Amino acid sequence: MLGYLVNRLLFTVFVALGISFFAFVLLHFIPGDPAQLLADQWATKEHIEALRKQWGLDKPLFTQFAIFMMNLCRGNLGTSIASGRPVAQEIVARLPNTMILALAGTLIGVVSGLGAGILSGCRPYSLQDELTMFLALFGVSLPPFWFGLMLMWLFAVKWRVLPSSGAGTLAHLVLPAFTLGIGIAAVIARQTRASMLDVLRQPYIVTAYAKGLKESVVVCQHALRNALIPIITVTGLIFGRLLGGSVVVETVFGWPGLGRFLVEAIFTRDYPVIRGALLIFGLTFAFVNLIVDLTYGVIDPRIKYA
Amino acid sequence: MLKKLQQDRRAILGLLIISLIVIFALTVPLWRQYDPYQSDLKKIARPPSKEHWFGTDELGRDIFTRVFYGARISLTLGCVSVGIGLLTGISIGVVAAYWGSWFDMILMRLIDILLAFPPILLAIAVVSVLGPGMYNAMIAVGISLLPFYARLVRGSILVVKEQSFIEAARAVGASDFRIIHRHILPNCLSPILVQSTFNIASALLTASSLGFLGLGAQPPLPEWGTMLSRGRTYLRVAPHITVFPGMAIFLVVLAFNLLGDSLRDALDPYMRKIRPKE
Numbered sequence A: 001m002l003g004y005l006v007n008r009l010l011f012t013v014f015v016a017l018g019i020s021f022f023a024f025v026l027l028h029f030i031p032g033d034p035a036q037l038l039a040d041q042w043a044t045k046e047h048i049e050a051l052r053k054q055w056g057l058d059k060p061l062f063t064q065f066a067i068f069m070m071n072l073c074r075g076n077l078g079t080s081i082a083s084g085r086p087v088a089q090e091i092v093a094r095l096p097n098t099m100i101l102a103l104a105g106t107l108i109g110v111v112s113g114l115g116a117g118i119l120s121g122c123r124p125y126s127l128q129d130e131l132t133m134f135l136a137l138f139g140v141s142l143p144p145f146w147f148g149l150m151l152m153w154l155f156a157v158k159w160r161v162l163p164s165s166g167a168g169t170l171a172h173l174v175l176p177a178f179t180l181g182i183g184i185a186a187v188i189a190r191q192t193r194a195s196m197l198d199v200l201r202q203p204y205i206v207t208a209y210a211k212g213l214k215e216s217v218v219v220c221q222h223a224l225r226n227a228l229i230p231i232i233t234v235t236g237l238i239f240g241r242l243l244g245g246s247v248v249v250e251t252v253f254g255w256p257g258l259g260r261f262l263v264e265a266i267f268t269r270d271y272p273v274i275r276g277a278l279l280i281f282g283l284t285f286a287f288v289n290l291i292v293d294l295t296y297g298v299i300d301p302r303i304k305y306a
Numbered sequence B: 001m002l003k004k005l006q007q008d009r010r011a012i013l014g015l016l017i018i019s020l021i022v023i024f025a026l027t028v029p030l031w032r033q034y035d036p037y038q039s040d041l042k043k044i045a046r047p048p049s050k051e052h053w054f055g056t057d058e059l060g061r062d063i064f065t066r067v068f069y070g071a072r073i074s075l076t077l078g079c080v081s082v083g084i085g086l087l088t089g090i091s092i093g094v095v096a097a098y099w100g101s102w103f104d105m106i107l108m109r110l111i112d113i114l115l116a117f118p119p120i121l122l123a124i125a126v127v128s129v130l131g132p133g134m135y136n137a138m139i140a141v142g143i144s145l146l147p148f149y150a151r152l153v154r155g156s157i158l159v160v161k162e163q164s165f166i167e168a169a170r171a172v173g174a175s176d177f178r179i180i181h182r183h184i185l186p187n188c189l190s191p192i193l194v195q196s197t198f199n200i201a202s203a204l205l206t207a208s209s210l211g212f213l214g215l216g217a218q219p220p221l222p223e224w225g226t227m228l229s230r231g232r233t234y235l236r237v238a239p240h241i242t243v244f245p246g247m248a249i250f251l252v253v254l255a256f257n258l259l260g261d262s263l264r265d266a267l268d269p270y271m272r273k274i275r276p277k278e
Helices: A002-029 A034-038 A045-054 A061-073 A087-122 A127-141 A144-158 A170-199 A203-210 A215-253 A258-267 A271-299 B002-007 B009-031 B063-099 B101-115 B119-130 B134-160 B164-171 B176-187 B189-213 B224-234 B240-267 B269-277
Strands: none
Touching (some): A002 A034, A002 A271, A002 B101, A034 A045, A034 A271, A087 A170, A087 A215, A087 A258, A144 B189, A144 B224, A144 B240, A215 A258, A215 A271, A258 A271, A258 B119, A271 B119, B002 B009, B002 B240, B063 B134, B063 B176, B063 B189, B063 B240, B101 B134, B119 B134, B134 B176, B134 B189, B164 B176, B189 B240
């Protein structure tokens, strides 16, 4: 287990370094002077020179990256051109909102997706299975921004039962979380069904039935636990889709999260914010994948002792 | 495989939807007299009627005409993006798997870093460098697909290149290029074909998301995501402006997913084996 843990941790550190390098190098691909891009368009020559010094932009690329990493370790991601406030401070103010939305979306997705997938997997090719899988295919194909707008139109404009945008109360969370959750539920339902179909064919399931166990016990205690590994993998991967989806959903519902902040920053060409937001999104995804990999060890002892 | 597809309702439905949309997109100028770019301020935001089947938009343009003109743009966006991802991904995958060693190690670690970004965020990162626009969106979406293709192709080649017919080709003096394009790639086609069908769906979604966010195709181009973005301002008074372009995206994505599912089952020997038992 220790070897596996160390291996995974080292890989995550490598990916985190890679993500940091990607975010760092992004600024250098944009035509123009990177110091000018980091500064306000009305910045004085002195200010631009000060920025050049602060980020070592007059030094070789490798040294620049080292300075960027040192600043990053101190929590210094630069200053937002639009607001003039430190980028780290701006991100810290918005990240909790994105996390709340992502977690609510995951919760809706996992609970409904697992339920639908188990029901389908236990009765393959039945009417119930065909219907659930067709609905799941619908869910996978729904563009989140359109689905969100349609929910907004129905619940906020037509029936006036939920707020159309903003944040602050639980009611504000319902529509964006459901918009995010439905796509995830569809993917998890498809994966759960496939995993359950695989596991339910195994001899130990026949043995469990032969012992006279109830179907609910066989499914929940024998089959589901063995079917969980691919489901967890997909859930981890989906968290990335969810972070990406949050950019769109936050824009639709005016949710004050990091995704909306990133899109606004692209319009104002606020490069320090773009760099910071991409970095945080990438690192969050890498961290979630690490947690997913470590969860395997808890669920499947074969991985723990491999 | 074709026989299997012909028997699968999902494939038939998927192909039917795609064919209908393509036929409508190509022929719409022949039987609709409306110009997709010409505004008519006397007909602003009219609901669906006999004259305007999908209604008119915020500038009085016929939404039906714009949706099917938009099909040309959106389908091209999806297919070209997949083409870009496919070409670059295959090149990287081939180089990494065929020549291997440290080259493979470096390329795959770079791919790991790209995979750390969710596709739409990677596309947004690329657009933030290139700037918004339809062609830049194609490149951005293509780059966001690249790591998946590189991984897929590398994995498939690693299996195929150990087969004895590759050794035989090498023994008769075939060049690396010939071995790759005549012997290896044709044997890796199945997973690439299945993945590409799904990828057209996801590329379409990503490209229209970029359009919706204002980072993809720009107005007045009738790209579906861009149309939705403009329509959402009028959601209270004219929801039909948002309904129809969204439905078009949904139907095309659904069609490609149906086709992809069916292709995957037709090409997967395991599925072939288990399905008749049910």
